Amino acid sequence: MLEQYKDQIESALDTIRPYLEADGGNVKVIGLTEDMVLQLELTGACSSCPMSTMTFKAGVEEAIKKAIPEINKVEAVNVEVA
Numbered sequence: 725m726l727e728q729y730k731d732q733i734e735s736a737l738d739t740i741r742p743y744l745e746a747d748g749g750n751v752k753v754i755g756l757t758e759d760m761v762l763q764l765e766l767t768g769a770c771s772s773c774p775m776s777t778m779t780f781k782a783g784v785e786e787a788i789k790k791a792i793p794e795i796n797k798v799e800a801v802n803v804e805v806a
Contacts (some may be wrong), residue, residue, distance in 0.1 A: 726756040729792060733762065736791035740783050744770055751784055760796040762788060771802055 726733075730753070737751055744750050749770025753762040764784065770776050785798040 726753070727756065729756060729795070732792050733788065735737075737784070738788045739791075740787050742781065744779070747773070749773065749776075754801055756795075760794055762795050762798045763801050764798060765801050776800075 746798055747769055749768040752765045756762050756764050780800050788798050
């Protein structure tokens with residue numbers, strides 16, 4: 725299922741990657757479930773940043789859902805999202 729959306733996902737992530745990279749971080753696609761839940765991993769400085777939850781919800785998730793409305797949820801496998 726991921727292959728079908730891979731280009732769209734990467735394109736959406738590319739819109740926010742410069743901001744993540746400016747702070748020494750990035751994001752990596754882990755998978756897409758049958759329930760249309762996109763699993764991502766925040767890498768570099770983003771994985772341990774205290775602001776990563778806010779960055780994830782306001783930046784990463786927003787960009788993905790705007791570009792690909794079919795995705796129901798975006799979750800970070802290595803960040804606790806409140």
